[in-house]
Amino acid sequence: MxxxxxxxxxxxxxxxxxxxxxxxxxxxxxxxxxxxxxxxxxxxxxxxxxxxxxxxxxxxxxxxxxxxxxxxxxxxxxxxxxxxxxxxxxxxxxxxxxxxxxxxxxxxxxxxxxxxxxxxxxxxxxxxxxxxxxxxxxxxxxxxxxxxxxxxxxxxxxxVDPAPLPDTASYIQKLEREKEAREKGELKDNRSFLAKYWMYIVPIAIFVMISGAANPEPAAQAAR
Structure with missing residues (x-):
């Protein structure tokens, strides 16, 4: 023992x-x-x-x-x-x-x-x-x-293992490369139509919904 x-x-x-x-x-x-x-x-x-x-x-x-x-x-x-x-x-x-x-x-x-x-x-x-x-x-x-x-x-x-440090330098370099590519037109935007223009579509949809609620269609008259 x-x-x-x-x-x-x-x-x-x-x-x-x-x-x-x-x-x-x-x-x-x-x-x-x-x-x-x-x-x-x-x-x-x-x-x-x-x-x-x-x-x-x-x-x-x-x-x-x-x-x-x-x-x-x-x-x-x-x-x-x-x-x-x-x-x-x-x-x-x-x-x-x-x-x-x-x-x-x-x-x-x-x-x-x-x-x-x-x-x-x-x-x-x-x-x-x-x-x-x-x-x-x-x-x-x-x-x-x-x-x-x-x-x-x-x-x-x-x-005690030290916590891993974020690779800040690599991340900044990646952002710089993406910025340069956008400026040169090399970076394609593969997002869908809704993903690109949702900020325009949503206000219009809300306006249509509010207008419809404020002005309801008159109910059809009952048949005699």
Missing amino acids: KMFTIIFFSINVLQNAICLDYDGWLNIKVEHTLNCKYEEYCARGSISLKSIRTGIPVIDQINFNDGHINELKEIAKVDGIYALRTLVSTAESKDVEIISFVRAKRFLESGLSDIIRAWVLPNGEVIALSLQVANTSQPKNIEYKSSEYKLNSTFYIRH
Whole structure:
């Protein structure tokens, strides 16, 4: 089973790597809002790759302590959110800030297991980062059995294909060729008679209909 998981992960990385035009290092500094004292965000860890194309992520994170768990449970009582701030750096760009969040209750029920995905353009630019709670068949209740609680995070890179751009230059050239052909009389108009002159026919037809409604023919007298 372990070997199958490794093979599956390798295939997944390879499929995404094929679509990338750029390769280089990627570093994601991960911060959160738990047990930060007077700061809004404080360090949770980092995710780094030596190669976006083929690299395997190295995830280095802190362990939660009782303070983290207690604060997380208080947030969960009011159905609040657990937020992450990620600072993404590549060889081409520095510290792109992205905020993501999940429900604190669901994060607790997952046993502190989450999934982080980075959405990367073919040039290596990270345009989005999402945080998702790992699916669990049954909620996991965290008990106070130790002073540290391990985070279980999984990281994926997702390739984003850019939308095709309209071929504006070719379209303009086509319009210019048609204009020149019309001016030279080379472009024949193959439209039907109605298609050519409907703007003249329709007003006449409406006028005839209105005139007929305004001046109805007198009804024939009944035979004696």
